[in-house]
Amino acid sequence: MLLIQCPYCDEALPELEFAYAGEAHIARPADPSALSDEEWRDFLFIRTNTRGPHFERWRHIHGCGQFFNAVRDTVSDRFLMTYKAGEPRPVLNALEAAE
Amino acid sequence: MSDVAQALGGASFTGFARVEELAPQGMISFRGDLSDPVVQEALRAATGLEMPAQRGIVQAEERALGWMSPDEAILLMPHAALGGVLVELRAALAGQHHLAVDVSDARVTFRLSGPGAREVLAKLAPVDLSPAAFAEGELRRTRVAQVAAAFWLSGAEEIALICFRSVARYVFDLLAVSAAEGGEVRAF
Numbered sequence: 001m002l003l004i005q006c007p008y009c010d011e012a013l014p015e016l017e018f019a020y021a022g023e024a025h026i027a028r029p030a031d032p033s034a035l036s037d038e039e040w041r042d043f044l045f046i047r048t049n050t051r052g053p054h055f056e057r058w059r060h061i062h063g064c065g066q067f068f069n070a071v072r073d074t075v076s077d078r079f080l081m082t083y084k085a086g087e088p089r090p091v092l093n094a095l096e097a098a099e
Numbered sequence: 100m101s102d103v104a105q106a107l108g109g110a111s112f113t114g115f116a117r118v119e120e121l122a123p124q125g126m127i128s129f130r131g132d133l134s135d136p137v138v139q140e141a142l143r144a145a146t147g148l149e150m151p152a153q154r155g156i157v158q159a160e161e162r163a164l165g166w167m168s169p170d171e172a173i174l175l176m177p178h179a180a181l182g183g184v185l186v187e188l189r190a191a192l193a194g195q196h197h198l199a200v201d202v203s204d205a206r207v208t209f210r211l212s213g214p215g216a217r218e219v220l221a222k223l224a225p226v227d228l229s230p231a232a233f234a235e236g237e238l239r240r241t242r243v244a245q246v247a248a249a250f251w252l253s254g255a256e257e258i259a260l261i262c263f264r265s266v267a268r269y270v271f272d273l274l275a276v277s278a279a280e281g282g283e284v285r286a287f
C-alpha cells in the first residue's frame with residue numbers, strides 16, 4: 001500500500017485515508033470580474049498536466065482532515081515530499097538531487 | 100428528563116471477541132488552535148486532563164481528551180457533566196476564536212474486548228494494530244471499510260471506537276462479521 005506523509009499528523013499513513021484535490025499553487029484571482037473570459041478559463045481549467053514531478057494538493061480526509069501539498073512524480077507515482085498548505089513551493093532541482 | 104435513545108439499542112455480539120454498543124456519552128467537538136497556551140489551559144481546566152500529544156488521547160475514568168488535528172480536539176465525559184464543561188470552556192475562551200459544540204448525538208461508541216479485539220479491527224482498517232505498533236494513548240483516525248472512524252485502546256484487550264451515528268448499523272455489522280467464530284487469523 002502507498003504511504004503518504006501527512007505534514008499535520010507527522011506520520012506516513014495509508015493512501016486509503018487521503019483524497020487527491022487537484023494541482024497546487026493556483027491562486028484565485030483577487031478580482032475575477034477584471035479577468036477576460038480566456039484568463040478565467042485558464043484559471044478554472046488549464047493545468048500543467050506534468051509528466052514527472054507534479055505539485056498537487058491532497059487532503060487527509062479520513063484523518064486530521066487537513067489540506068496539504070505534495071510533490072509526486074506522475075510517472076512513478078512516487079511522492080518526493082509533502083508540505084503544509086501555505087508553505088512556499090519547494091525547489092525541484094534540490095528534490096531531484098536528493099532522490 | 101427524557102432518556103437518550105441509543106442508535107442500536109445497546110446491541111452486542113460475541114464471537115472470538117466481543118462487540119458492544121456503549122451507553123451514550125457526552126461528547127464535545129472543540130475547534131481552535133491547539134498550539135495556543137491559552138487554549139491548552141482552557142482545555143486542561145475544563146476537563147481535568149493533560150493535553151494529549153499529536154495523535155494522542157489522554158484518559159482518566161470516564162473522561163478523555165483526544166487530539167484530532169492541529170485545530171480540533173474531542174472531549175468525552177458523562178452526559179451529566181457536559182453542560183458544565185461547555186460553560187467553562189466558553190468562559191475561559193470568551194473573545195477568542197474557537198468553537199465548542201455538544202456533538203453527543205452525532206456519534207456512537209463501540210467497545211471491542213477480548214484477546215482478539217485487535218484482530219477484529221485489523222481486518223477492517225489500514226492500520227498496523229500489532230501491540231508493538233499500536234499502543235495505549237494513541238488515537239487513530241482512519242476508516243473502517245467504507246466509513247470514517249476513530250479508535251484507541253481503552254483498557255487491557257479493549258478498544259473503543261467511535262463513528263457517525265448514521266453509519267452505526269453498518270459499523271456494528273462489520274465488526275460483528277469480523278469477530279465471528281472461525282474468522283480468527285491469530286496474526287498478533
Ligand SMILES: [Zn+2]
Pocket residue numbers: 006007008009010060063064065066
Ligand atoms: Zn493528517
